[in-house]
Amino acid sequence: MVKRVRLDPIAQVSEIATNSNLLSVLLQEDLNVLKECGGRGLCATCHVYVKEGMESLSGLTKREQRTLEVITTCKPNSRLACQARVLGEGVVVELPAGMYVNAFKDIEALVGRRAEQPLLHPVTGITLVQEGKLITRSVLESVKGLDFDIQQMLAQSSQEF
Numbered sequence: 028m029v030k031r032v033r034l035d036p037i038a039q040v041s042e043i044a045t046n047s048n049l050l051s052v053l054l055q056e057d058l059n060v061l062k063e064c065g066g067r068g069l070c071a072t073c074h075v076y077v078k079e080g081m082e083s084l085s086g087l088t089k090r091e092q093r094t095l096e097v098i099t100t101c102k103p104n105s106r107l108a109c110q111a112r113v114l115g116e117g118v119v120v121e122l123p124a125g126m127y128v129n130a131f132k133d134i135e136a137l138v139g140r141r142a143e144q145p146l147l148h149p150v151t152g153i154t155l156v157q158e159g160k161l162i163t164r165s166v167l168e169s170v171k172g173l174d175f176d177i178q179q180m181l182a183q184s185s186q187e188f
């Protein structure tokens with residue numbers, strides 16, 4: 028069986044097999060999703076807002092709930108696309124505005140320029156640089172050790188689960 032999901036940012040309706048996760052819909056449409064933790068429910072980079080049809084998705088898992096709690100842009104209709112499976116019709120998804128930064132070097136290359144879109148932290152979802160603002164060295168400082176954080180997070184999770 029196939030279900031339809033509407034992606035608001037690109038006004039596109041996408042079809043996927045029932046019980047597939049929302050992440051596969053996003054990837055199918057070539058949307059820029061980092062999936063930093065490899066779809067394990069541990070980062071913010073597949074965070075989406077469900078505008079309609081929350082009842083047509085699988086329920087929140089404990090892991091998803093825990094991750095969503097640290098995302099500063101989390102709203103009552105937030106979900107992690109890699110964890111939410113599509114079980115019914117009527118799902119409409121919207122992506123948070125901005126680009127997730129996944130490594131120190133991503134920002135290093137941009138220092139001194141203005142952000143073309145908001146730059147977001149991949150674990151907390153916090154906006155590091157607003158659109159149109161200058162990317163400074165102090166922003167660089169705030170993402171120092173980011174690669175390490177993500178690796179550590181993955182190591183911890185494999186111990187827990």
Ligand code: FES
Pocket residue numbers: 061062063064065066067068069070071072073074094107108109110
């Ligand atoms: S890809 Fe990391 S939480 Fe979904």
